Amino acid sequence: xxxxxxxxxxxxxxxxxxxxxxxxDFWNLSPREMYLVIKGFKEFNSTEEKEEPMDxxxxxxxxxxxxxx
Numbered sequence: 001x002x003x004x005x006x007x008x009x010x011x012x013x014x015x016x017x018x019x020x021x022x023x024x025d026f027w028n029l030s031p032r033e034m035y036l037v038i039k040g041f042k043e044f045n046s047t048e049e050k051e052e053p054m055d056x057x058x059x060x061x062x063x064x065x066x067x068x069x
Contacts (some may be wrong), residue, residue: 014038 011034013022018054019041054062 011038014041 012026015026015029015034015037016023019037021037026034
């Protein structure tokens, strides 16, 4: 089994440099928390259009197309 190497310099640049996280907070994150922080930052700063929530008209259309038997 090969251990996974983590490039800490890149994570420091992202979390402390781009996100402006305090170093102490960065070093206290779990890997899962770090992933969620970076994912949230990316989503918030993304220029991609987000899909709008389904409205009642679309729900009715879907219910007609796919009735519950």
